[in-house]
Amino acid sequence: MSFRSRILLAFLVVVLVPMAVLAIGVRREMDRRLTAQYEQRMTGLVSVITEELAQENSSIAGRLSSLAAALTNDNRFRLAALRTPNADRAYLLDYAGHAMRLAGLSMLQIQDSAGRIVSSGHFRNEYDRLEPTLPAVLATAPRGMAIVKARAPTGPFLAIARTDSFRLAGERFTVTGGIRVGSRFLAQLARGHELAVTLLAPRDTLSSDPRLLGDSSWRVAASSGPGAHAASADFMVDDLTIPYIDTGREPSSAVESARLLVSYPLGPLTALRRSVDLWFLTAVGLTLVIALLLGMWLSARVSRPLAELASKTARIDLDAMDVDFASNRSDEIGALSRLLGAMTRRLRASASKLREAERRATVGEVARQVNHDIKNGLTPIRNVFRHLAQVAREQPSELPAIFQERQGTLESSIAYLDSLARNYARLAPRLDREPCDVNAVVQQVIRNAQAAPSAELRVRLAEGVSAVLGDEVVVRRILENLVGNAVDSLELQPGSVTVSTEMTQDASHRPMVRITVADTGRGMSEQQLSRAFDDFYTTKDNGTGLGLSVVRRLVLDLSGSLKVDTAPRAGTRFMVDLPARAAAPLHGLPTAPVGAKAREKAR
């Protein structure tokens, strides 16, 4: 995970977590307080409804009391109720109807002491029905009031009823009356559009809002037992229990319970919750976006100087120390820039010293190389001159012959020195890519090689080896270094050095000439091998440490490759692959192999 991502993530966490905690906390607190408010309001409304029912009860009681008093004083009614001959029975039958309408009641029945209905207002033709238990049950009901399922010609209806009594000629009459409980009455109790009042009677259900009855959420809330303060997702419900009497069922004295459910829809609360949730989600989303943008900006602001520092640092090289780390920032990044600038300056100074040392080392190497090369050229001459001196001293007569015999050696050494001199004169020797007979060069190098008597030099030259494109001097220098090292590796111990040539191919199937120099010397360890081609690395007491490094450079200059196979005390095998003439045609040389057959020469 990148530094920038970490900054971004941390920023988001830092912003979002408090925001979420705030949202949850505020919502929970709001929910708790609103619910408490609703419950308080609900309790208040239930109290109001209870009070209104009590007022209705009181009002009914007052009207019934007035009726009872009026009936006591109504002689016409008295005569008919007491079944006096020639009494106006129609007056009796119609009395309750008139009185009911006058008193503003929906139900009114007058019964004699036997419970026989003598006049019924809500059901004019219900006279003579025996219903003795209704007044008795109503008289004993709590607060003297009950929901009564009364009859009417067109069907039963529910009424809040109570009873009163009066006496005529010693006979007790009861007057039972009430007001209809219908949707309109319940709506009046509801007093508004939000509240709903529902009457759940054992076999009847009425509501100020009939749509409620089909609401499953409301049914869930209403299904709780009497007296429970219940709530569902959409409704808060409280209830009152009222005695219930169904006059159409047997026994009519059975008192059941009806529930007056007060339902408060939680729709506004739910909507408020949803609104708050929505706003919180919007706020969180907005915060998220802002935090993301801010985090991206901040992380970019923090990481960009670092990236720039990284980029500048990546440009630092021994050859390119001119990177400017100057910064005006006063923060850690500015300090880091300044530190890197100081470090670069120190590196620049060190590199300068290193280059000076390297230059000096290179000059020394060149001097040693010149010394080495000149000695290689002078050694045959010195040997010839020693031989000639020895012949002149011991066999003067043979001197011309010997001189003539050895003149070629002198001339070739002189030519070598001359060529060496020209090369060094050019300082940066430019390769003369001309066809070069590798076998001839090998034979010449072996011939000039100095080795201990215990060392055996072997040449195994393949026939048909193509010439290579290169400078013969360069090839000779390669071979002289490799053979010299091979001889040195024998450390005067008996052993052999074998130089062989052969044709091979590189990875691109180009024809290559392979020159292999193998010895049976001490070999190299892996550590020695890893540094064998470094400049100035040597394991010999008088070694310059430049031989193999020069060999590697020269082989690369000839577009060739160099492989080493070595192991401690198992000898070393150098394989130099040089591009064959086929890839670069020779000028002035036959295209055929130099030798017809492989030659082996032991010296």
Added chain:
Amino acid sequence: MRQISMRIERTCASWLLVVLAAACVRRPATVVAPPAPAPSGPPVACRVLASDSGGLMSTRAAAERAPGAGEQQFTDTVSIALAGAVDPSHAPVPRTAGERMIFAQLYEPLIRVDCMGRPYPGLAASWSVDTSARRWSFTLRSGATFWDGTPVTTRDVAASWGDSGQTGVAGQAITADGTRYAGPAPPRLAAELAADSIILVNDRTLTIVLRQASAGVPLALASPGLAVTASGSATRWPEGTGMYRVDGNSPVLGAAAAHGVITLHAPPGNHAPVLRFRVGAVSDVRDLLDRGLDIAMTADPLVLDYAATRPSLHSIPLPWSRTYVLLAPARLEQTRDSAPAADSAFRDALARDAVRVEARGAEPPYWWRNPNTCPSADSAQGALPSSGESRAGARPSEQPGVLARRIVYRRGDQVAADLADRLVALGAMGGRDATSAARLAAIIPGVGGNGTRLVAAALPAAAFDTVLHAGTEAAYVFDLPAHVLAPCAHVRALAARLPWMMRGAEHVGVDSAAAAWSDAARQGLERTLVPLIATRARLVVRRGITGIAGTTVDWDGTPRFAVMPHAPGGQP
């Protein structure tokens, strides 16, 4: 002293006439066999306002009635309030009490039947019958004209008896020289009388040939359905031949006429007062009486009670004209020998306590229970329900699980509502009052127990007729005329409204022969109709009004405020 003496005389005479009238109206107007030779008009016993001691009849009216009295000019206007709407398009067959009253003044059948059940001349001045008792000849009143002065001919009579779309068919068949014509009986005549053919002897004489001898003729010719009318007048009121005609300013449209003032006047030269009828939903009749209304025909106990408290008003009972019945389709499933539905005590109790109008327990005979076999009528076959019709109505007994069953009645009929309410109340008593339950179960089979709940339901007239036709309700409460002149025709007409009832005819094994159909219908009605109570209205009359001293009541209890002078009666 002389004035006191005259007043005493008037009072005595008035009471005598009232007693006679009461004796008349309390008798059931039983339709009987061919009457004795017809009088020239209704008897004095049928005059309901023939009292001058209380001021009901003016001295001028008494003089008019006196033989040999000279012509006098009467320009008085009598205002009358009627219950029930009046729709001219129903003429001449009335459907409401108001239409009965007004149509009786406007339209005439060939003969009329008085309150004693005796025929007297109507449009026909005389009639006779041959020895086979199948050929009845009628001679139209000399000088009879329609309201517009057009003389009434036998062709007009035959055309009036045709269907509305066939008016004039009989007339077209008459030859150009007006000689005698014989043809099939017009539909309405065939329906009422089972007549086979009609012969127009000349412009004044026609002969009706019956399929078989019938004792119902000529009484059946007094049916309002056979009143002679002519269409084509400028108003929507059909032209009649009665003494009164509709004033041109009276409303003519049905809806407007249902609630308005209809003025009838006699042609110049007659001494009858103008009749101004207030019909439809009049305001409180007591207010009208206080503002000078002369006559109100009503059964409203409030009005009658009020009238009893006012010395200037007098209340005269009319005949028991309506019988309220309960029709219980489920009774059709009962066996022929089922117990009687409602005993007289029960009916009397209903009349005494359940309704607010003047009522009594219905008493036989009932015209739908006429034991005489009705003659076959071609028209009856047209009313024979098809098998599809007979199965169309699924009756309550075929609907298991129906707990709330209805007793239905026409909206606005308070008497029917009270009766239905009482029956429902009896049903609610079922579990506690075995007597009530048994009574109710006897009336409406299958109810009265705890498992069935009855309710009363008021339906608009059209809806009531629809459910009556379907027969799907537990019971129906409605009223029927207490008396009819052609029982068979009415049985057929009533049965035609109850197609489901003919399943009972199949049940009792009656085939589809047209002659037997009527008998099956009668049997079905006899089993399903339960007579409950009979009701009557009263005339509340202002004392001292003039010009209507000759007011009589006909067989159906309808007052006629004036009687045309009649030619001498014929020989039946």
